[in-house]
Amino acid sequence: MRRMRGGIFGSWSRLRFRRVLACVLLGAALICTLSAQARPGEDITIKIAVCGPGDELYYWWGHIALVIEDARSGQSRFYDYGLFSFDNENFFLNFAFGRLMYSCGASSAANNIASYVKTNRDVVLYTLDIPPENREKVRQFAEENILPWNRDYLYHHFWDNCSTRIRDIVDIATDGQFRQRFGSEPGRYTLRQHVRRHTWFSPAIDWALCFLMGQGIDTPITVWDEMFLPSEVGRHISDFEYTAGFGGSRRLVAGVETVNLAHGRPAVLEVPRLQWPRELVFSLVLAGLLSLLFYLQSIHPARGQVLLGICHSLFGLVFGGAGLLLIFMSFFTSHDYTYHNTNLLFCNPLLLAAFPLGIRYAASATYNRRLRAELTLRLLWLLVVLGIFASMLIKLSPRFWQQNLTDQMLMLPVALLLALEPAGLRRMIRRIFWRWL
Numbered sequence: 001m002r003r004m005r006g007g008i009f010g011s012w013s014r015l016r017f018r019r020v021l022a023c024v025l026l027g028a029a030l031i032c033t034l035s036a037q038a039r040p041g042e043d044i045t046i047k048i049a050v051c052g053p054g055d056e057l058y059y060w061w062g063h064i065a066l067v068i069e070d071a072r073s074g075q076s077r078f079y080d081y082g083l084f085s086f087d088n089e090n091f092f093l094n095f096a097f098g099r100l101m102y103s104c105g106a107s108s109a110a111n112n113i114a115s116y117v118k119t120n121r122d123v124v125l126y127t128l129d130i131p132p133e134n135r136e137k138v139r140q141f142a143e144e145n146i147l148p149w150n151r152d153y154l155y156h157h158f159w160d161n162c163s164t165r166i167r168d169i170v171d172i173a174t175d176g177q178f179r180q181r182f183g184s185e186p187g188r189y190t191l192r193q194h195v196r197r198h199t200w201f202s203p204a205i206d207w208a209l210c211f212l213m214g215q216g217i218d219t220p221i222t223v224w225d226e227m228f229l230p231s232e233v234g235r236h237i238s239d240f241e242y243t244a245g246f247g248g249s250r251r252l253v254a255g256v257e258t259v260n261l262a263h264g265r266p267a268v269l270e271v272p273r274l275q276w277p278r279e280l281v282f283s284l285v286l287a288g289l290l291s292l293l294f295y296l297q298s299i300h301p302a303r304g305q306v307l308l309g310i311c312h313s314l315f316g317l318v319f320g321g322a323g324l325l326l327i328f329m330s331f332f333t334s335h336d337y338t339y340h341n342t343n344l345l346f347c348n349p350l351l352l353a354a355f356p357l358g359i360r361y362a363a364s365a366t367y368n369r370r371l372r373a374e375l376t377l378r379l380l381w382l383l384v385v386l387g388i389f390a391s392m393l394i395k396l397s398p399r400f401w402q403q404n405l406t407d408q409m410l411m412l413p414v415a416l417l418l419a420l421e422p423a424g425l426r427r428m429i430r431r432i433f434w435r436w437l
Contacts, residue, residue, distance in 0.1 A: 040132060040133055040136040041131075041132035041133055041134070041135035041136030041137075041139065042132045043070060043071040043072040044068060044069065044070055044071075044132070044135040044136065044139055045068070045069040045071070045127060045135075046066070046067075046068060046127070046128045046130060046135050046138055046139075046173065047066075047067040047068075047069070047125045047126060047127050047128065048064065048065075048066065048067070048125070048126040048128065048166060048170070048233065048234070048237060049064065049065045049066075049067050049078070049109075049112075049113065049123065049124070049125050049126075050062065050063075050064050050122075050123075050124045050125075050126065050230050050231065050233065050234040051063040051064065051065075051116045051121050051122060051123050051230065052121045052122030052123075052231075052262050052265070052268075053121070053122075053198065053262075053265060053266075053268065054119055054121050055119070057205065059121075060198050060199065061195075061198050061229055061230070062122075062229065062230040062231055062268075063082055063116075063162060063230055064082075064162055064163050064166045064230035064233055064234075065078050065079060065080045065081070065082075065112070065162070065166070066078075066079040066081075066138075066142055066166055066169055067079070067109045067125065068138070068139055068142060069109070076108070076109040076110060077106045077107070077108070077109060077142075078106065078107055078108065078109040078111075078112040078113070079104065079105075079106050079142045079145070079146065080104060080105055080106070080107070080112070080162070081102070081104040081145075081161075081162040081165040081166065082102060082161070082162030083102060083103040083104065083105050084100070084101070084102050084103065084155075088101070096333065097332075097333045097334060098333045098334030098335040098336075099154070099334060100154070100155045101152050101153070101154060101155065102152070102153055102154075102155040102161075102162070103151045103152050103153075104145050104146055104151050104153075104165070105146055105151060106142070106143075106146050113259060116260070117259065117260040120262045120263060120264070120265065121260070121262050122260060122261055122262050123258075123259040123260045124234060124256060124257070124258050124259065125256070125257040125259060126234060126237055126238065126253045126255075126256055127253065127254045127255040127256075127257070128170075128173060128237075128252055128253060128254065129250055129251060129252060129253065129254035130173045130174070130244075130252070131244055134172075134173050134174075134175070135173075137172060137173070138169060138172060138173050141169065141172055142169070157228070157337065158191055158217070158225070158228045158337065159228070161228060162230070163227060163228050163229055163230045163232075163233055164227065164228055166230075166233055167224070167227045167233050170233070170237060170252075173252075174240075174242045174252065175242075177242040177243065178237075178240065178242070178252075179224060181240065181242075182222065182223040182224045182227075182236060183222060183224045184222055184224075185222055185223045185224075186220060186222060186223070187220070187221045187222050187223050187225060187226040188223075188226065189226070189272060190217060190218050190219065190220065190221060190403070191213075191217035191218075191221060191225070191228075191337075192210060192213060192217045192218055192403055193272040193403075194226060194228075194229060194232075194272075195209065195210065195213070195217070196210065196269075196272045196273070196275065197268055197269040197270075197271075197272050198268055198269075200266075200269055200272070200273050200275065201266035203275075203278065203279075203282075206275060207275075207279065207406065207407070207410065208322075210275075210403075210404075210406060210407070211322060211326070211343055211347070211404075211407050212325070212326055212329060212335075212338050212341070213337050213338060213341070214330070214337065214338050214339050214340045214341035214342075214343075214402065215339075215340045215341070215342070215400065215401060215402045216336065216337055216339060216340060217337050218401055218402055218403045223236060231268065237252050237253055238253055238256065239251075240252040240253070275406045276405040276406040276408075276409045277409075279406045279407075279409045279410040280409040280410075280413070282410065283409060283410050283411065283412065283413040283414055284413050286413070286414050287413040287414055287416075287417045290308075290311060290414065290417050290418065290421075291417065291421075293307050293308050293311065294308065294417075294421050294423065294424060297424075298423060301367075305361065305362060305364070305370065306362045307362075308361065308362070309358045309359060309360075309361035309362025309363070310358065310362055311358070312354050312357065312358030312361055312377050312418065313354060313355045313356075313357075313358030313359055313362075314358075315351075315354060315414065315418070316351045316352055316353065316354020316355045316357070316358060316380075317352070317354075317355050319347050319351045319384075319411065320348075320349055320350070320351035320352030320353070320354065320355065321352070322347055323343075323344065323347045323348035323349045323350070323351060323352075324348075324349040324352065326338065326341060326343060326344060326347070326348070327344065327348065327349060330344070340402075341402070342391045342394065342400060342402050342404060343391070343402075343404055343407050345387040345388075345390050345391045346383075346384045346385075346386075346387030346388045346390075346391060346408070346411060346415075347384070347387075347407065347411065350380070350383070351380065351384070353376075353380060354377060354380055354381075357373045357376055357377050357380070358373075358377070360373040361373040361374060361377060367431075368431075371428065371431060371432075374424070374428060375428060375432070377418065378418070378419050378420075378425070378428070379419075381415045381416075381418040381419035382415075382419040382420070384411060384415040384419070385412065385415045385416055385419055385420075388408050388411060388412050388415070391404065391408065392408065
């Protein structure tokens, strides 16, 4: 009997032990499950990839993307908000009218980063130190963005591009504290000055872009607005501190990894360079060459006349064509940064008249036949001079301020000479007013 009782007691003890063990294991599993559910985003790492300028014009201002690494799945995704294709239907027509559609998409981070390194571009990764729940919030937001019905958006060079989209994601990651910090802080430069920090090394492109941009990009902006540039996002997240959910202050960026540094590329200027002295020197050189042609005309009338007529036609074609493009962009497109452009006072489609007049000037067999074309050309260039001075005077009112001294200095010396070259002007006045002189 004792043996039997001892066996029954032992069986009962083993049963109780198993039940206790099962409860412990079940409780541990439940705790782990609840812990995992209570800490979404624990296995996620959020990074911002800032890429430097590239070869193509649309890459001169760099690029930026969101990188999300998931330790559980082993995936690293590159969320790109700057996707477009020249093969899209009516791409160039839509671009001309300011209706350019961009998209966002996700692909392998390693492959994307390797392609930027291969094309000799800077690549810097900023790892964000944000709570797990905010990492999950960012991940969900990014995943929603790439859905077919969300991925396309109307691109704007300054107010809605790949960089502003990442800037807004950083704001989400910090519960609105990023915009609160920089939304009203005065920026370092205007939009035009920021553009020129990246275009200074190409005088023709620099002049063309800034000639087309009107008064709207010369107004003061905030640091928040400056972050239309990827490099400005990188600059400001590096030193940013915010208050996390537990109440303490922490730095947003936990680590910076420089993946690649480009070699042999023009530097992005820290301080924008004054461009008007270079344009003035270039215009003075052109004016000097024109002076030689006027002198040639005085000693070899036929040769000088032909060369001067060709110059009139070329200047009229270039500046008149630029004015025609500006009229189109200012009044017939959605490119709002070209609106209210005072360059139209001195560089407009009226100058296209110099093209046929220059041909007539060059082809005239006698001075009397050339006289009418010369008079009209001089009056045309005199209007340019007066327009330049008018565009300078209206700057006395802040309402009409435009940073277009570069455009004025490029045209003023040439227009002055073509309008008021003394020897030919005296001869023309004597011929027209000979009865009264």
